[in-house]
Amino acid sequence: MIQLFQFIATVFTRVIEVYSFILLAYALLSWFPGAYRTRLGDILGRLAEPYISIFRRFNLTFGMMDFSVAVAILSLQLIQMLGLRLLGFLMVLFIR
Template structure:
């Protein structure tokens, strides 16, 4: 079971890194149309879509990626807590 936890932690780290790269691409015009951008959109957007319905935009800043990141961390901590019992 500990091996599953280690794999899950690594997957969350990789996905979190992809979220950061996806967010950074928004600073560059046309970056989402590149091959890297298209791959990131295909990987990240299915997770972001349900959170976009929550309309987490305040003052022109979209906090959707922050919400996904926090939920991933929360689920990881919940899983680690359940693993201890």
Template sequence: MEKLIGYVVLALELYRYVLIARVLMSWVPDVERTSFGRILYKVTEPYLSIFRRIVPPLPLGGGYIDLSPIVAIFAWLFVQSGVVMVLKWLIS
């Protein structure tokens, strides 16, 4: 059962890194058009879109800055902690 927790933690960690990669990818204009960019988009957009509906973009000069990915990553950390605590509680 300890291995199960390890696998769950690994999967949650990997998804967090995928989210971070998606955020970094948004800073480079043409990367989203590559096959790697499209895969990252398909994997992360369902989760990130939840936060885009909640957190409005902030006006910055002539454009906007989207803070929803930052909020989404922090929320993911809380989800990860909660899932691990619940799994450990269920095992003990």
């Protein structure tokens, strides 16, 4: 039973890490003119924009800098932390 919880925690952590990397790669595309119009830019945009759009509603732009992606990545880290704590709590309940 413990191995199942460890497997779930590992998969959950890896999914959050991969998606954080996708968000970071999408943000880095802004440094290259026309990068969003490439095949890679299209794929990353389809994956990243739905989640980033949640944070763009809060107008996190200061000057020329948009901090929506940074806040999105930080919120993913918070979700990861809370999810792992919840999983640990559930593990303690089921192990008893």
